[in-house]
Structures are given as structure tokens and as C-alpha cells.
Amino acid sequence: xxxxxxxxQLRADGSLRHLLSLEGLPRERIEWLLERxxxxxxxxxxxxxxxxxxxxITVANLFTEPSTRTRVSFELAAKRLGADVVNLEVxxxxxxxxxxxxxxxxxxxxxxxxxxxxxxSEPGVHGLVAxxxxxxxxxxxxxxxxxxxxxxxxxxxxxxxxCKGRFDGLCVAIVGDVRHSRVARSAYQVFRxxxxxxxxxxxxxxxxxxxxxxxGCARFTSLRSGLKDADVVMMLRIQxxxxxxxxxxxxxxxxxxxxxxxxxxxxxxxxAIVMHxxxxxxxxxxxxxxxxxxxxxxxxxxxxxxxxxxxxxxxxIEGRGGAA
Ligand code: CP
Numbered sequence: 367x368x369x370x371x372x373x374x375q376l377r378a379d380g381s382l383r384h385l386l387s388l389e390g391l392p393r394e395r396i397e398w399l400l401e402r403x404x405x406x407x408x409x410x411x412x413x414x415x416x417x418x419x420x421x422x423i424t425v426a427n428l429f430t431e432p433s434t435r436t437r438v439s440f441e442l443a444a445k446r447l448g449a450d451v452v453n454l455e456v457x458x459x460x461x462x463x464x465x466x467x468x469x470x471x472x473x474x475x476x477x478x479x480x481x482x483x484x485x486x487s488e489p490g491v492h493g494l495v496a497x498x499x500x501x502x503x504x505x506x507x508x509x510x511x512x513x514x515x516x517x518x519x520x521x522x523x524x525x526x527x528x529c530k531g532r533f534d535g536l537c538v539a540i541v542g543d544v545r546h547s548r549v550a551r552s553a554y555q556v557f558r559x560x561x562x563x564x565x566x567x568x569x570x571x572x573x574x575x576x577x578x579x580x581x582g583c584a585r586f587t588s589l590r591s592g593l594k595d596a597d598v599v600m601m602l603r604i605q606x607x608x609x610x611x612x613x614x615x616x617x618x619x620x621x622x623x624x625x626x627x628x629x630x631x632x633x634x635x636x637x638a639i640v641m642h643x644x645x646x647x648x649x650x651x652x653x654x655x656x657x658x659x660x661x662x663x664x665x666x667x668x669x670x671x672x673x674x675x676x677x678x679x680x681x682x683i684e685g686r687g688g689a690a
Pocket of ligand 1: 433437518643645
């Protein structure tokens, strides 16, 4: 059983019920999700994949933090599978009148919502909602504070698999504000589970995670040393919203030391790919020449996001045994 915050993410038969974290999710379940996601991938310019797998199902998106990619792709994924979708404007909802998250859950359950997609800045909210959800209801994390972003981890893994054809033997370098990054944590969890040989953390001391996190990763404060011979370079935005104004580094100085430029990327393997979850801050953590260059797979990550979210939605509904 894959437990998160005391909640099992899997049903007794091993099917996926909730997706709150990639931590502890069995390798075979992750590989199954990636295979299913690949089925929904279509080249740009062709019509997107569609089905009626979620006909009769209602999906609610509850985002209390800003989002472009995750929110839009969850909405499109649900609609392309035939679901009804409601996007709750949390700032305009009765939450601002003091209604608790659980009362919001119970209200939406009473309106026949079957799947809750939640992004929240407060750690623990996702597990709390999942623990109180009705047996037929699933909770999917669209980002939990600095802790977890499991569908981002899956789409990152799918992108690496498409580009490299394998996980074993790869060296993945995660660069930037690792300390405050849920993307980095989910990437670490999924790549470790899938057998990536070497995961490196490259960050200034202030953005290094605590020592008890990212076990087994080599840590570098020098970008040049850390990038040497990497197969995958994953750049991260500085998470301004998770630090005090005083802790935010000078952007020009940060770029001079940690910005990914073509010259620095040349230290990695010649066929290295460059990833970024976005939003990007061009000229701070990444140069436009790199973000838009031939080694960048940043837009492919976005496209894969819909396929992964379709796979996750389809999995939780299929596993409960019947759509409507
Ligand atoms: N990568 C990601 O989570 O982007 P959004 O914040 O735009 O959803």
C-alpha cells in the first residue's frame, strides 16, 4: 500500500484511487501510468486524443495558488475524456466567508463531484481532504506547497523516457531553488523509483534542501562542476512566494553564477536535454538562447502534461469500477 499522510493512494486491488505524492508509489504503478499517458500523446497539429471514459463523471478544480499549465491541462484532460468540469474560484467562493476546506468538500460531494484536483499552499490539505472523501471520490494533487507536485513528476519522467528511451544509466542535474521546490521533490522521487543512476542537486547554499532530504544525491554549489556530463538538466525558478523579500537574491548576480547559458550547457553531454517546469524567469535562471534552443524540451513537457493528467483521471475512474 502506498500511504501518504496516513491515506492509502491505492485501493485494495492495487488500482490508483488518489494521487497525492509519488513517494512510495510502486514502480510498476508509475510505469503503468507512463504507458497509459503515452497512449494519449498526439503530435501538435493533429487533433488531440478524446474518449468518453469519464462520461457522467464530474471533476472539480480547486486552486488556491496561481497556475497556468496545471490548471488548464487538468481542465482540458477532463473535458477530452468526456467529464463535466467545474473550476471553483476559491477567492470568490464561500471559503472567504470562513467555510472550511472540509465543508467545501462535503458541499461539492453533495453536488456529485467525483474527483477533486487541488493546488494549495498549505501542506497537509490534500491528505486531509482525501482522508474525509467519500469512498467513490478521488483526490489528485495539482501541487502541495513546497512538498509535492506528482503529475509534474510524471510528465517530467514521460519526457525523459521519450527523449532518452530509458532511465537507467542517466545523470539528472536539478538546478536552482531546490529547497523551496515541489517540482524538485517529485522529480527526485520519480527518478529514484525508476532507477535513474545519478541525481545531482546544484544550488547556492541558501537554496540547498535540508541534509535529511534528497538522500543519495550529490550536492554541488558550482554550476560548472555539477553540469559536467549530465544527460538531463532540469532548471528551477526561484520560488519568491516561499521566501522573504530579503532572501531573494539579486537577479543579475544569480544569473551570473547559476543561470543556464549556452556556454554552460556545453559542459553537459552533447545530447543533454534541458527541462523547466515553468513559469520561467528568463535572464535569471535560464537564458532565452537555451530555453528556445535545440536542446530544450520545455514545450514538450507542457504537451505531455495533458497526456499524463488524462492517464491519471482515467486510472482513478477505471479503478473504481464503472464511470457513471
Ligand atoms: N509547472 C507548473 O506547475 O506550472 P503552473 O504553475 O503554471 O501550473
